[in-house]
Amino acid sequence: MRQEIEKKLNLDAIDIYGLSEVMGPGVSVECLEAKKGLHIFEDHFIPEIIHPNTGEVLPYGESGELVFTTITKEAFPLLRYRTRDITTLNPDPCICGRTLVRMDKVRGRSDDMLIIRGVNVFPSQIESVIMQTKGVEPHYQLIVDRKDNLDTLTVRVEINEKLFSDEVKKLQELENRISKDIKETLGVSAKVQLAEPKSIARSEGKAARVIDNRKI
């Protein structure tokens, strides 16, 4: 998408990251030279990556939750503020000459993260797979369960008039295709289940998209 924007508008597109609790956009930004990771302005913010469940600080390169401490913010400083954003930090020298650490694109939210058979799965990843399938609308629901000590993932996807066929075979092909795409992209087996239109709850926030029946 970036390349398309750059080509069509004849400009350079760069990623900017920020959160309103800190200052809004501008906490980190990509450099024009590399466009590979967002330099965090470490003279204002101290970034750390922690394990979302244990709080343990993780070394550079490992994926975890991004935490900020503000150094120069007045009136409303933040101490080890948990962003819930999942990313990695890269301290390698950049070709642009900046020595500021770079963060990767945010891959998901720690409060949404599911661990299915040891694999970290973010609903946003499944959403992007679903969106790639032609004609499918982004109304989906993830149901996680445990059967015989193994995690199972069911993805419910709403049918619509464009996708509906009177032939069961074709509908099953659609289910299998989405399931295969999820497996290829995320490395997780999922059972895809077609659902009636509007049968999946709307506007209840992201959390409603996930039903985790494993919780004891």
Add this chain to the structure above:
Amino acid sequence: MQAEQISIFIENKAGRLSDVTAILAEAGINIRALAVADTSDFGVLRLIVDNNAKADAALKNAGFTVRKTRVVAVKVDDTPGGLHRILEVLKNAGINVEYMYAFIHQSGDKAIMIFRFDHTEEAIKILMEKGITVVDGKTLSTL
């Protein structure tokens, strides 16, 4: 010479089928033929009704996913081998039957079967060439 079928997507959950029949009953629509094809989690309900437009509108209004499909209604001798004869004709012509089901029809020595083909026009042509009666949608709704 084609007839129109209404196909509806339904999830496999208790009472879903009766939701459909309730909507049709309320709209005063008569179901003439019905078949359900299902998997463990969903089913496709196929209906021949006496008023397609009305049924389509009533079901869509209730939030169902509805599709109209071209099918072929064929007269079958109500005697041993009646259906077999028709399937032989189709087989010899290399025509694939996606699915079929019976049409509720009282009186006479003929039964009516509803066929869904992948090549509808071709199937009709071959059936008629072999002297098999194909019933058009208009006639079907008056039966």
